[in-house]
Amino acid sequence: MPTCRPSRAWSRTPSQVSSIVCLLGVLVGAPPSLARAQETPGGGGTSQEPAVEATDTHMFGVLPNYNTTNEQPGLHPMRWTGKMELAAKGTFDPFMFPIVAMIAAPQENYGGGWQGFGKQYAASYADTAIGNFMTTGVLPSVLHQDPRYYRRGRGGVWRRIGYSVSRTLVAFGDSGHQRANIAEVTGTLAAAGISNAYYPGARTMSSTISRWGMQMMWDTLTNQLKEFSPDIKKLLPGNHDSSNPTPSSRALSPDSAP
Numbered sequence: 001m002p003t004c005r006p007s008r009a010w011s012r013t014p015s016q017v018s019s020i021v022c023l024l025g026v027l028v029g030a031p032p033s034l035a036r037a038q039e040t041p042g043g044g045g046t047s048q049e050p051a052v053e054a055t056d057t058h059m060f061g062v063l064p065n066y067n068t069t070n071e072q073p074g075l076h077p078m079r080w081t082g083k084m085e086l087a088a089k090g091t092f093d094p095f096m097f098p099i100v101a102m103i104a105a106p107q108e109n110y111g112g113g114w115q116g117f118g119k120q121y122a123a124s125y126a127d128t129a130i131g132n133f134m135t136t137g138v139l140p141s142v143l144h145q146d147p148r149y150y151r152r153g154r155g156g157v158w159r160r161i162g163y164s165v166s167r168t169l170v171a172f173g174d175s176g177h178q179r180a181n182i183a184e185v186t187g188t189l190a191a192a193g194i195s196n197a198y199y200p201g202a203r204t205m206s207s208t209i210s211r212w213g214m215q216m217m218w219d220t221l222t223n224q225l226k227e228f229s230p231d232i233k234k235l236l237p238g239n240h241d242s243s244n245p246t247p248s249s250r251a252l253s254p255d256s257a258p
Contacts, residue, residue: 055151059229064093067136068149068226074176078148080141086148087137091129100125123198130194131215135187145183146172149226164227168220188215 059065066089078086090096104120140147150172152163171181192212196203 056229056233058093058095059225060233062095063099063225064090064095065226065229066090066093067147068151070151070153072176073146073150073172073178074174077174077176078146080137083140083147084133084137087133090136091132096125096128100128123195126198127191127195131188131191134191135184135219139183139187143183144174145179145181146174147183148172149223151227151230153227153230160227161224164223165220167223168216184219185216188212188219191215 055065055068055070057064057066067086101121104117104124107120136147139145149167152160154160155163167181168184169181170178171184173179189208189212192208192215195211196208
């Protein structure tokens with residue numbers, strides 16, 4: 001998901017920052033060591049990618065939503081290639097380009113006109129790309145962590161809100177067991193640190209922690225949208241979509257979620 005950053009003075013050209021985004025695409029061809037790290041015991045590294053239960057790939061037809069699933073944790077563990085593919089889809093989805101543009105447009109601290117807008121757009125897109133690949137592709141592959149959001153879909157509203165908020169700090173491993181969401185916490189922190197390379201000026205620990213906290217908050221709100229978007233969609237006039245199961249017909253097992 002896109003990231004909002006405090007504006008700062010610019011000292012890199014848009015092409016330099018854009019090159020960072022392009023380099024992330026190369027990560028899809030990550031080294032063989034990551035592939036070996038994701039091989040399942042006794043499987044000889046030949047496990048197939050999961051055929052996940054149908055989920056809206058775009059919330060409300062616009063917001064990219066490739067890493068949300070309705071199935072049970074651990075049922076179909078992902079290999080590193082699948083995790084990198086999720087990161088790439090979320091980063092280079094066609095809808096991301098106008099979404100990032102809307103985030104960059106109000107920020108005019110880099111000067112007016114197309115030049116100032118281009119610089120901010122490149123920086124905002126780099127923020128989004130780095131964050132996506134770190135939290136969805138690279139670190140989950142290394143840490144054997146599942147980057148998908150498992151929709152709860154049952155229980156009261158407050159219970160589901162609590163579950164969605166907790167997913168920022170708690171995730172599922174490839175085995176299906178819950179564990180600390182290290183990929184999210186350290187991935188967003190690493191992205192905030194990397195942004196210092198193209199956001200000169202306030203390169204202090206406090207400014208980095210501030211950007212990290214803002215991204216963690218944004219991701220927490222995004223998780224709530226992932227949890228409740230099917231419910232909201234059903235309330236819209238003229239919508240009778242049954243592609244997503246109702247909360248009563250599909251839910252996480254009691255052992256899989258709090």
